[in-house]
Amino acid sequence: MKQIKIGFLGCGNMGRSLIGGLIGNGYPPELLCGADPDPGQRAQLARLFNIAVFADNVEAVREAAVVVLAVKPQAVGPSLLEVADTLKQRGPLLMSIAAGVRLSTISKNTSDKLPIVRVMPNTPALIQAGAAALYANEHVSSEQRELAESIMRSVGIAVWLDNEAKLDAVTALSGSGPAYFFLVMEVIEKAAIKLGLDKEQARLLTLETALGAAKMAMESNNDPATLRQQVSSPGGTTEQALQVLLKGDIEPLFYAALQAANDRSVELADEFGKD
Ligand SMILES: NC(=O)c1ccc[n+]([C@@H]2O[C@H](COP(=O)([O-])OP(=O)(O)OC[C@H]3O[C@@H](n4cnc5c(N)ncnc54)[C@H](OP(=O)(O)O)[C@@H]3O)[C@@H](O)[C@H]2O)c1
Numbered sequence: 001m002k003q004i005k006i007g008f009l010g011c012g013n014m015g016r017s018l019i020g021g022l023i024g025n026g027y028p029p030e031l032l033c034g035a036d037p038d039p040g041q042r043a044q045l046a047r048l049f050n051i052a053v054f055a056d057n058v059e060a061v062r063e064a065a066v067v068v069l070a071v072k073p074q075a076v077g078p079s080l081l082e083v084a085d086t087l088k089q090r091g092p093l094l095m096s097i098a099a100g101v102r103l104s105t106i107s108k109n110t111s112d113k114l115p116i117v118r119v120m121p122n123t124p125a126l127i128q129a130g131a132a133a134l135y136a137n138e139h140v141s142s143e144q145r146e147l148a149e150s151i152m153r154s155v156g157i158a159v160w161l162d163n164e165a166k167l168d169a170v171t172a173l174s175g176s177g178p179a180y181f182f183l184v185m186e187v188i189e190k191a192a193i194k195l196g197l198d199k200e201q202a203r204l205l206t207l208e209t210a211l212g213a214a215k216m217a218m219e220s221n222n223d224p225a226t227l228r229q230q231v232s233s234p235g236g237t238t239e240q241a242l243q244v245l246l247k248g249d250i251e252p253l254f255y256a257a258l259q260a261a262n263d264r265s266v267e268l269a270d271e272f273g274k275d
Contacts, residue, residue: 001027001146001147001150001151002143002146002147004031004066005033005064005066006022006031006067006068006151007033007034007035007060007061007062007066007067008033008035008060008067008068008070009057009061009067009069009070009079009083010069010070010071010075010079011034011042011045011053011070012038012041012070013126014121014125014126015036015068015070016041016044016045016048017155018068018070018097018125018154019032019034019045020048020049021128021155022151022154023049027154029050029051033060033064034052034053035053035054035057035059036053036055039055042054057079057082057083058082061083061090065093065147066093066095066148067083067092067094067095069094069096069097072098073099076096076101076109077105077109080106080109080110084110084111087110087114088111092115093116093140094106094110094115094117095117095119095151096117096119097119097120097121099175099268100269100272101118101269101272103118103135103137103164104273107137113139115136115137116136116137116140117136117137117140117145117148118134118136119132119133119135119148120132120133120167120170120174121152121156121175122174122178123178125155125156128154128156129155130152130155131156131157131174132152132155132156132157132159133158133160133161133167133170134149134152134160135161135162135164136148136160145160168265169262172261172262172265175261175265176261184210185207185210188206188209192205192206228242
């Protein structure tokens with residue numbers, strides 16, 4: 001990645017993970033800086049990563065070629081208000097990871113001409129296993145797209161979208177997705193305990209099975225449906241279990257769940273977009 005100055009507004013869980021991921025991948029700490037109102041966050045950041053940290057957002061934006069907006073959605077308006085003039089004068093790439101805050105809301109608080117990339121990350125980014133989707137407005141150059149993608153790839157995988165509305169579907173898939181898999185692990189573990197396994201064994205076997213299945217799916221050239229068929233021989237135990245799940249309408253149930261998350265994402269973005 002081209003080594004330019006990157007300033008972070010908000011250095012909580014996500015900001016810290018991205019900074020840690022960049023430094024872990026060899027990015028020079030002297031090219032990174034952050035701003036956060038919380039003295040505890042600032043002290044932790046300086047101690048962990050030896051980067052410049054400020055209480056004043058303008059300081060983090062003053063020299064940055066990329067500004068990463070990593071505050072909670074409700075803090076997007078106030079934090080942008082503080083730096084709007086500096087952003088307008090300097091025109092850096094603004095990369096927002098705030099869930100559900102649309103480009104129109106961000107540019108309304110800054111400038112119509114600003115290059116902005118909107119990102120939907122997910123929680124496993126905190127352990128460098130994130131899945132993020134990105135959408136750029138028309139002012140973002142190809143070099144800036146590469147930079148934004150490299151920043152997200154420091155904590156996982158990144159895919160580009162051709163339409164901002166698809167970020168609602170991504171929110172329903174990978175944004176909320178970790179919780180769906182946690183739920184599946186939770187209910188499988190409970191079922192195993194009912195079948196007589198003790199809690200610790202049920203937990204360990206459940207988690208390792210989930211990890212193994214995910215790794216197999218990642219490493220295989222086959223799609224999940226083929227992998228499922230390959231492990232369910234006719235008349236066997238797996239086939240019996242899968243028949244129960246499919247008769248229980250698992251597919252329409254998941255479709256309804258993702259649709260509900262997608263719709264809520266649209267509603268929340270509408271709320272954040274109100275004056
Ligand atoms: N965590 C995730 O897994 C995840 C997943 C997907 C998307 N996201 C998105 O990532 C963003 C950050 O989430 P997070 O979990 O990192 O939140 P967080 O841990 O609360 O971090 C946000 C930080 O921003 C600081 N802050 C508040 N107002 C500010 C301002 N005006 N200027 C600069 N900094 C300010 C907060 O300080 P105070 O605590 O003092 O308010 C806090 O330290 C959110 O918009 C969220 O939607 C997070």
